[in-house]
Amino acid sequence: MQGSELSDPTAAAEAAALEVPPEIVAQTLNDYFRGWWARVRSGDAGVLPVLAGLVIIAAVFEVISPHHVYLSANNLVNLFQQSAVFMVLAMAEGFVLLLGEIDLSVGYVAAVGAVIAVQLVQPATTKWPWWAAIIAGLAACAGIGFVQGSLVSRLRLPSFVVTLAGYLVFNGVMLILLLLGPFSGYPSLTSTAGTNPQVLYQLMWGTIDPVVSWIAMAVIVGLLGTTMWLRDAGRRRSGLVAPPASLTILKIALIAVVGIAVVAICNINRAAIGTLAGVPWVIGIVLAIFAAWTVLLERTRYGRYVYAIGGNPEAARRAGIDLATIRTLAFMLCAFTAGIGGLLYASYLGGMSNNVNGGQLVLYAVAAAVIGGTSLFGGRGRMVHGVLGGIVIGAIYNGMYLLGLDVQWQFVVTGAVLVAAVTIDAISRRGASAGSAAHA
Amino acid sequence: MSEAPARDHPVPDQQAAVPLLQVRGLDKHFGPVQALTAVDLDLPEGQVTALCGDNGAGKSVLTKCIAGIHQPDHGQIYWAGEPVHIRSPRDAAQLGIETVYQDLALADNLDIVQNMFLGRERLRNGFLDENDMERAAAETLDSLRVTTVRSIRQPVASLSGGQRQSVAVAKAVMWNSKLVIMDEPTAALGVVQTRMVLDLVKRLRDRGLAVMVISHNLIDVFDVADRIAVLYLGRMVAQDRASAFDLQSVVEYMTTGGGNRHAGQ
Numbered sequence: 001m002q003g004s005e006l007s008d009p010t011a012a013a014e015a016a017a018l019e020v021p022p023e024i025v026a027q028t029l030n031d032y033f034r035g036w037w038a039r040v041r042s043g044d045a046g047v048l049p050v051l052a053g054l055v056i057i058a059a060v061f062e063v064i065s066p067h068h069v070y071l072s073a074n075n076l077v078n079l080f081q082q083s084a085v086f087m088v089l090a091m092a093e094g095f096v097l098l099l100g101e102i103d104l105s106v107g108y109v110a111a112v113g114a115v116i117a118v119q120l121v122q123p124a125t126t127k128w129p130w131w132a133a134i135i136a137g138l139a140a141c142a143g144i145g146f147v148q149g150s151l152v153s154r155l156r157l158p159s160f161v162v163t164l165a166g167y168l169v170f171n172g173v174m175l176i177l178l179l180l181g182p183f184s185g186y187p188s189l190t191s192t193a194g195t196n197p198q199v200l201y202q203l204m205w206g207t208i209d210p211v212v213s214w215i216a217m218a219v220i221v222g223l224l225g226t227t228m229w230l231r232d233a234g235r236r237r238s239g240l241v242a243p244p245a246s247l248t249i250l251k252i253a254l255i256a257v258v259g260i261a262v263v264a265i266c267n268i269n270r271a272a273i274g275t276l277a278g279v280p281w282v283i284g285i286v287l288a289i290f291a292a293w294t295v296l297l298e299r300t301r302y303g304r305y306v307y308a309i310g311g312n313p314e315a316a317r318r319a320g321i322d323l324a325t326i327r328t329l330a331f332m333l334c335a336f337t338a339g340i341g342g343l344l345y346a347s348y349l350g351g352m353s354n355n356v357n358g359g360q361l362v363l364y365a366v367a368a369a370v371i372g373g374t375s376l377f378g379g380r381g382r383m384v385h386g387v388l389g390g391i392v393i394g395a396i397y398n399g400m401y402l403l404g405l406d407v408q409w410q411f412v413v414t415g416a417v418l419v420a421a422v423t424i425d426a427i428s429r430r431g432a433s434a435g436s437a438a439h440a
Numbered sequence: 441m442s443e444a445p446a447r448d449h450p451v452p453d454q455q456a457a458v459p460l461l462q463v464r465g466l467d468k469h470f471g472p473v474q475a476l477t478a479v480d481l482d483l484p485e486g487q488v489t490a491l492c493g494d495n496g497a498g499k500s501v502l503t504k505c506i507a508g509i510h511q512p513d514h515g516q517i518y519w520a521g522e523p524v525h526i527r528s529p530r531d532a533a534q535l536g537i538e539t540v541y542q543d544l545a546l547a548d549n550l551d552i553v554q555n556m557f558l559g560r561e562r563l564r565n566g567f568l569d570e571n572d573m574e575r576a577a578a579e580t581l582d583s584l585r586v587t588t589v590r591s592i593r594q595p596v597a598s599l600s601g602g603q604r605q606s607v608a609v610a611k612a613v614m615w616n617s618k619l620v621i622m623d624e625p626t627a628a629l630g631v632v633q634t635r636m637v638l639d640l641v642k643r644l645r646d647r648g649l650a651v652m653v654i655s656h657n658l659i660d661v662f663d664v665a666d667r668i669a670v671l672y673l674g675r676m677v678a679q680d681r682a683s684a685f686d687l688q689s690v691v692e693y694m695t696t697g698g699g700n701r702h703a704g705q
Binding site: 238 | 541545558568574591
């Protein structure tokens, strides 16, 4: 608009349109879509590639899956339950990826947290109530995160090495913990009576009553929509940078449509005999984590400092930010969130065993975060990227499972998807820096 | 006046207009290397002082002593006539001294508002008060007439070099600073952007701030400076109104430490 240092005004407008997020300069919906399209063409499309990828994956598997069951309500709910672990682990990994670090131990840290909780609720041994067992498992994870985070942030050891060591250590710890008690290494949540193991099992398999599901969805969409509307309207009134009203309405409508679709699909009877309907608890759990961590990252000082350190640690240091504390906390949040993922994993399997493949889990977690749009180089990424990437991984995993592909092919395909995602990340990064260099 | 006058009596002049910051008899050495020797410097309010000197003359060391990063071995710094000890950048910030380093220290992934408030975010009910910060940042940028940015919500990565410099300066003046030190603000900038930054420096002066500009570029120095101070091998060899110098004399002071044409002053 006022690119005074560029001689050609149209060139200035075009260059700026490529670099400035459309929502901050658009006055009308039309402007917004034009700016957005300019960005898509320049290679910075936000979450669009992920959504497009999901549509393609869904279409392909629907066509080639036996009896075209891929998009059935039954399978979609199943797919989400399988994805939940990847989503939560990807959100966990998001904290450290934003700092430009990596945590390779999340898979086995999650498993350690899960084994602790599963062992503690066993009626034959410790008989802990479910909530105490969950707290103990998650606290252990946070403690692990504190140790690893301190090694990285205070001693400045490379996170790659520290967490690679952690990967081995916690694989071992998990096996040691599994062998405790009279369960021959297979503490179960299903083979014993008692409410406490049952509650852990319900984390993944329990459902919310269909009517309650509708009400809860309406309340959540209503609250979210009202908050978004009030915020944007307030900003428009005080002349601050804000999207046009039509865009706010469109966003709220999209959220409502997604909410209605999810509840409608979940409320279809999924059982061959009898009734199984309603939104699984796990959707609520994933949503709660997503909401809490999004607020933490985008609305608090802590989150701002995470982005600042990921973007330019020297700038953060000069601004008086305590880098070591922020970094350590990020590793703790990562391990804590991974612990929740571990609980969901144990619930999915109905217990814990030495079959946990922590290496595969961590690869899926990093892949999910990166596929969703989080940068491996720090400073760029949001919690929604972990959620979307987790669904992509789950969608591929589920589809290959339906096709009866052997595990070796699952490894090949997932590895290929990971490389593709990292390639896209690196290319878009190069494109972005080349763009701003040309403008400077 | 050009030779440091009161070396034996390092007490500032008690005149009506005391310079905002006065450095008297500053010594600093690193091991066997004497970086600064008995340096005197005045930075008055409402004036731009250019600090010149060849590489290794001690410009950065002197700047860092004022900014609280280095502690001088001897000598005294006076702030508004009062002796002060600046032990850390935090001390400097509390006095109202802000330094804009050459690398600018901006986080590319954050937007202009987020960068300007980095480390001093405003909160409401424990959450970031984006509206309040955006308003304050917009006011500061307007008052400095930094108007070429499309939106203050655009990431710093998308700004030109001159715009980045402007944001870094705006970040520095936002905190009621009284003295702004700029390290090579026009290095690596094109002609139009250099003009933009120099205009910004003049606006800071017109607001009544004391400004110190470190620069190699003597064209820029003569354009913007009210006063010129020249360091040579750690000694302040000349310090006077800019009109008392010409290009030739400054170059001579910078390269030989003695300005023949200026010696009569």
